[in-house]
């Protein structure tokens with residue numbers, strides 16, 4: 067990485083795209099309030115900001131998929147009215163976008179994925195030529211140094227390589243070699259450390275060729291590592307822009323949260339009394355890749371599940387949440403739990419927040435409906451009527467208690483930013499005072515301030531008597547949040563370590579060492 071040519075630093079580089087004074091309002095929210103941004107050739111430009119600060123809205127305005135209400139976009143020599151900017155304009159100007167879950171096709175091969183949206187290679191008779199297709203794909207993979215075979219099915223690749231294929235596809239369609247803008251929305255959010263590093267060094271290479279890379283992330287260590295410049299949004303305005311030499315952790319945090327982080331969240335919890343009986347026992351659990359899983363989960367204890375993608379972390383949580391078929395013996399408060407049934411799990415006091423919000427429990431209704439749905443008996447009145455005013459009151463309290471940024475309790479869940487949706491879903495389950503709380507990537511897409519708040523909420527749930535099981539690809543998060551960590555390798559538990567003196571590096575070492 068040290069050999070990288072930093073074009074941005076070497077010369078006052080060309081501005082490829084400039085956004086000037088963008089405004090965008092939604093009912094009840096001003097998402098962009100005069101935002102300006104310059105993207106230069108050869109730079110990695112980090113776009114940061116708390117949940118709901120306007121990052122996605124700015125990205126959508128640049129992509130033309132949700133134009134700004136007003137403002138100007140300057141693309142090379144051409145000036146566009148931002149309110150009439152279209153996806154075609156963005157494409158023509160060489161703007162490409164890769165989202166957190168890239169829109170690739172898992173059942174197709176790498177070569178097929180690279181051909182979709184471009185042109186399939188055809189023989190002289192006009193038929194699709196698969197051998198030419200594979201050769202063309204190989205050339206793209208070589209050019210962007212993506213270490214996969216054109217014949218591999220996308221679903222068989224690691225998450226990092228899937229993302230790299232999506233990026234290669236986006237870059238290959240840019241007209242001029244080594245120019246244009248690539249916007250990446252949290253590409254490393256669910257990648258383990260080593261895969262994330264692989265992706266970051268690829269991005270540095272792509273920038274050094276003269277592109278501009280916009281990098282949206284909540285992971286500050288990555289930003290410190292790769293950003294040439296940073297723009298921080300807060301409440302729809304630019305809170306600050308920093309050049310490489312000015313970027314440091316504390317400055318970034320201060321710009322993102324608008325002050326100091328609240329460290330109360332990190333306060334110690336009372337130590338767990340020795341000999342506390344487990345609230346949940348798991349014996350011989352088998353689900354997906356996970357096999358022979360034995361766990362004792364005690365009330366008040368937060369247990370982390372560490373492991374690489376595909377190690378079985380998510381399968382274990384889904385099995386205990388009743389969302390996947392599974393075999394084995396599980397008890398909650400000494401009573402056997404019927405596996406494979408969400409209803410049985412809920413009745414036993416299990417609350418499960420899956421990794422992908424869309425998988426389970428995301429209903430595009432109002433926040434009130436989403437929060438009330440798991441505690442409906444509280445609001446039922448005689449003759450089938452519902453105490454709607456009571457549900458709205460409770461929703462308002464939860465929204466303020468969890469610091470959710472929303473226009474009102476009647477806003478649709480889909481109109482909230484990603485991190486705020488996550489807070490609502492966590493708030494929903496915590497109302498039930500669960501006995502077992504299962505959290506898969508609980509702070510995925512959540513900003514640094516909200517993350518501390520969510521950790522405090524999770525600790526409070528444990529202090530209230532819940533046994534908590536957390537899966538995360540972020541070792542920092544696990545060691546900060548958990549009492550102990552269980553390391554999974556290829557579906558089996560390979561180690562169990564207390565977190566008191568554990569560092570994230572220790573945990574990563576365990577995870578990878580065991581994987582060899």
Ligand SMILES: Nc1ncnc2c1ncn2[C@@H]1O[C@H](COP(=O)(O)OP(=O)(O)OP(=O)(O)O)[C@@H](O)[C@H]1O
Pocket residue numbers: 092093095096097115116117118119120121122123124471472473480481482483484485486511513
């Ligand atoms: N379609 C919409 N309707 C109503 N409000 C919206 C809509 N899209 C975004 N908003 C609001 O605009 C604000 C900015 O949201 P945006 O998604 O741009 O934030 P973000 O910085 O990308 O957040 P996150 O880090 O959580 O993804 C938020 O308050 C959000 O609720």
